[in-house]
Amino acid sequence: MTGELSLSVIREKVGEIWNHVLDVPEGMEDATFFDLEGESISAVRLVSKIEEELGVTIDVGDIFEVDPNAAALAERVALEAQVPIGA
Template sequence: MTAETDTPETGPAPRAPKGPEEERIAGIWSAFLRAPDPPANVSFFTLGGYSLGLMRLGLRLQQEFGIVIPVPDLFENTTIESQAVLVRKLLDQSPGT
């Protein structure tokens, strides 16, 4: 089982976000899900998110970081942890960085 599919009951213990990208993404998730302190390694869907919500969250992430996130990438990266890796990758690929 991967961090993408683990649930708090069956997977590794939920962990707090660490690093600047994870913390910024966690703040966005917290506001979006109306839940304080979302764990970095638990899926958006496990925490009550839904497909359209993930796309809306993606738009918010794009605004926050000034990047374009392809929709398929959002569905492949449904944890704060994996979204932070994706954001760093996209920022590295952006012109002018």
């Protein structure tokens, strides 16, 4: 699917996956992985769902090293998929 990906599609899908896996409470949409009490199983689920739904592989370690929020994770996925981020 990587050939069809756009930044907006990546942001939307990563956001959906993020909210589903981490059960993001209202008002915490900009919270980071650790702010949301993410654990190793959550990171594995994020990575596997992103690969399953977008066809993009990222490293679980990236989540622990960077402690991203949903937007930062979407940018990481876009970078890996070689989708331009800047306007």
